[in-house]
Amino acid sequence: MATETLTLGKALNTGLRRALENDPKVVIMGEDVGKLGGVFRITDALQKDFGEDRVIDTPLAESGIIGTAVGLAIRGYRPVCEIQFDGFVYPAYDQIVSQVAKMHYRSQGKVRLPIVIRIPFGGGIGAVEHHSESPEAYFAHTAGLKVVSCANPSDAYTMIQQAIASDDPIVFMEPKRRYWEKGEVEIDAPLGSAYPLHASRVERVGTDATILAYGPMVRTALDAATAAEDDGRSLEVIDLRTLSPLDLGSAFESVRRTGRCVVVHEAPGNLGMGAEIAARITEECFYSLEAPVLRVTGFDTPYPAARVEEEYLPDLDRVLDAVDRTFGW
């Protein structure tokens, strides 16, 4: 089995390449995805190898990208759309919510839209306004969409292929500041035997508190767990991976053991994923909870300017402060 060390970005690129090879109906479309290879080089060299008909540079019009993808999908294609940055997705929001999410339901199950909408999301790259947002809850809130987020190269490689293979529309959130993190990827592992797309996974086993995270915050949570060892605390870290449908099976099992839970995400806390997760955990694990489920999130403000974003983003200190608080009850 061929194992390669790839960055998360390169793993996505390799996964997209494999999807293009395996299914002639797969097309990639987005701003600068072709000739430039994407601003993050996720589609690097794909247009060169698969041609302008399959890797399509679109106009700067997100609504048009998704609207076009809806038509292509109805006609049997599997469009993979790149939204260049999280903050650019809003012009496409109407297409996503009104068309992509509803077509299957509207057609009484006769028409399915196998569209993947890739969104590099989250901050931490020192970028300007509109380039560091975390809009995942908008999509997870919308019935008819599936939302997933990868956190490491291995998952990036398999999850993007699983998403493309899915007959349902999937919003694929990519942790842009982790694009350059490296990891082992099994290049020729068969997709059929891969870890399921819509399942969370324990990334680190612990006994004292459970940290739930997804996307870019998984690394932060793992770092926090490493740092917590100095305090003699053993933190369990779970990568949620799928936000809609939400899989909290491993989280329930974990919280019943640890009695303490902290949810971490970059998006603002108010009505964010953490609110839903906390509610469900409270419902399922009430008699095990030594403390309320706590959230460590971005603040309820617009994403700040790059020079102060490190104050806004949850870091391992804030995660560990929350863990401390769970021990104060």
Next chain:
Amino acid sequence: MSRIKEFNLPDLGEGLTEGEILKWLVGVGDTIELNQPIVEVETAKAAVEIPAKWAGKVVEIHHPEGTTVEVGTPIIAIDTDPGAGPASPPADSKQSPESAEPSAASLEAVEMAPAEGAVEPGLIGGPAPGGRTAVLVGYGPRTAAAKRRPRRTDAGGAPPADLAVVAPPESAQTPATQPPQVQDRQAGGGGPALAKPPVRKLARDLGVDLHALTGSGPRGSITRDDVRFAASGAEVAEPAAAAAVGAPAFGPDREHRIPVKGVRKLTAENMVASAFTAPHVTEFLTVDVTRSMKALERIKALPDWREVRISPLLLVAKAVLVGLRRHPMVNSTWSAESAEIIVKEYVNLGVAAATDRGLIVPNIKDAGRLSLRELADAMTALVQTAKGGKTPPADMSGGTFTITNVGVFGVDTGTPILPPGEAAILAFGAVRETPWVHKGKIRVRQVTTLGLSFDHRIIDGELGSKFLRDVGAFLTDPEATLLGWS
């Protein structure tokens, strides 16, 4: 000469007071440019590269790698005008050929997030200044160290026992560092009992009514111990005490020396005095207490018993009191001085309680005159006072008979040692569901083992056996014995 400038370790804006010099990115004699990274400093939060404040030539490096330097201390001397000839202070500065290039180390030190191929500085995915990765839009992501900044208080440093922390450690970002204020609800006495969910579960499993309890936890909340205490009735299994003994601080010789004093010393003296003066005999009796347990349930359902915490220990106490009335000789003292046996009409019933200060045996004065309800209240008050460490000395002296409830620790029975001056002591073991021959058939019954130690100078085997048999008979069928012996 003023052209040689001392560069002080700056405050990096994180309230930093000191930093460790991880790596010098330049060497003595190197020519450096304005803003060129010259040194990598480990702060509490991350490794940070510090840029040069002036262009020039490095004259001297004051601190080697690995040293920790206070903010404001000079770390490097830079000649800002090297072309003007040798500068005065560092006469020994080794002149190396001028090189306009940044040292190789400065590029090395840029934290690489390298991929094969496109990793040249400035290219997307390649290194960028400040330990970042170059991107098309933005300064690029930064690699942070997995290390925690120092906490403001060390309250959170040692893992606090979950209920021991009154105020959780302050957190800079989160305004709500304190759990919600709840004491007003407790004071009102109205609303739901204050207990976190696992405690509620425990209370439900053990059949304890939380409303009847007074919490000993933070803000008056009810703790597991409060619930276990209520369930057991008497003995207080204190995890704190267990922890104090169970996890001693071992010295380098791997031995832990605990001074013998206080309750431990008194206990030891009493036990030695008793064990080597009174000849002990211990007898055991295993009894089916199912009817007692059922009686207990029925008592709990009585209207005036709603607010009372009761446990099987209450019925054991009642059984002892009934038994002592039938066998007064068991309630007596051997007096060596006066060469007498002093038989007592009053029963001062001692209940052994493990507290975090050690074993203490407070007793209920004249327990034989109390109604069952009064006895229950007295036992509750007794153990609560003991648990709070507030038992007055008078309550601990003058006991005439003692019950030790070893069952709360999950054991079946023991051979208790007599408290000095008492003629008998009863150990009450765990009540377990056990296969038992009941009315000619094997049934699952609730069974416990009683262990009675007595002073053989006073009590013969016959008397001891009869007393133990009667206590057992009471617990086997409390209704019939109460009526039959009244």
